[in-house]
Amino acid sequence: DAGVIQSPRHEVTEMGQEVTLRCKPISGHDYLFWYRQTMMRGLELLIYFNNNVPIDDSGMPEDRFSAKMPNASFSTLKIQPSEPRDSAVYFCASSQPPGQAFFGQGTRLTVV
Amino acid sequence: KNEVEQSPQNLTAQEGEFITINCSYSVGISALHWLQQHPGGGIVSLFMLSSGKKKHGRLIATINIQEKHSSLHITASHPRDSAVYICAVTNGNQFYFGTGTSLTVIP
Numbered sequence: 564d565a566g567v568i569q570s571p572r573h574e575v576t577e578m579g580q581e582v583t584l585r586c587k588p589i590s591g592h593d594y595l596f597w598y599r600q601t602m603m604r605g606l607e608l609l610i611y612f613n614n615n616v617p618i619d620d621s622g623m624p625e626d627r628f629s630a631k632m633p634n635a636s637f638s639t640l641k642i643q644p645s646e647p648r649d650s651a652v653y654f655c656a657s658s659q660p661p662g663q664a665f666f667g668q669g670t671r672l673t674v675v
Numbered sequence: 676k677n678e679v680e681q682s683p684q685n686l687t688a689q690e691g692e693f694i695t696i697n698c699s700y701s702v703g704i705s706a707l708h709w710l711q712q713h714p715g716g717g718i719v720s721l722f723m724l725s726s727g728k729k730k731h732g733r734l735i736a737t738i739n740i741q742e743k744h745s746s747l748h749i750t751a752s753h754p755r756d757s758a759v760y761i762c763a764v765t766n767g768n769q770f771y772f773g774t775g776t777s778l779t780v781i782p
Contacts, residue, residue: 605761605772605773605774605775606710606761606763606772606775607772608769608770611770619769621769652716654718656718656720663708663720663722663723664708665720666710666717666718666719666720668716668717669716669717669718671716
């Protein structure tokens, strides 16, 4: 397996635009996590899914953020409209319960 | 107050030294994770543990549930161990992260 695959690796967008981040988890992993990392706040869990169902989205900062997992092999994190303070590295990770999480390489988002 | 506290925040060691990074937490947990973030940004999950001790190569992780404390040890440290080490705990529903320990191993 190629591991957790995220795309794009880098995204630069203008304030107000919609941004969609994509993640392909490792095949067979039941859990998928979206994290955000900034210098100020460190690593934060935004939302996680179990068997494609969102379990805990308490980390999602506001209504501008939404995440979906339409099937076991794909998830998206969408920001609409984007703001400069959303600039961060967004990581996706997947795991089998109760095993270790495997992380993607991250998407570096810059909102100007 | 953070639910997860790590110490030290920064650590510089000479190659070959034995290194210990500490993690204390204040919430009930079902598991504790140690993550390693390389200078390039990639994150690797090193250990997940809920009791006792785990060993992988030169890395050893221990946890004391009663004391709510975990340690990550690196034996015979090497410059390639230079990274940020992050402690994270979960109670099954929520995750809490430490702010990380930045380790630099000098040749």
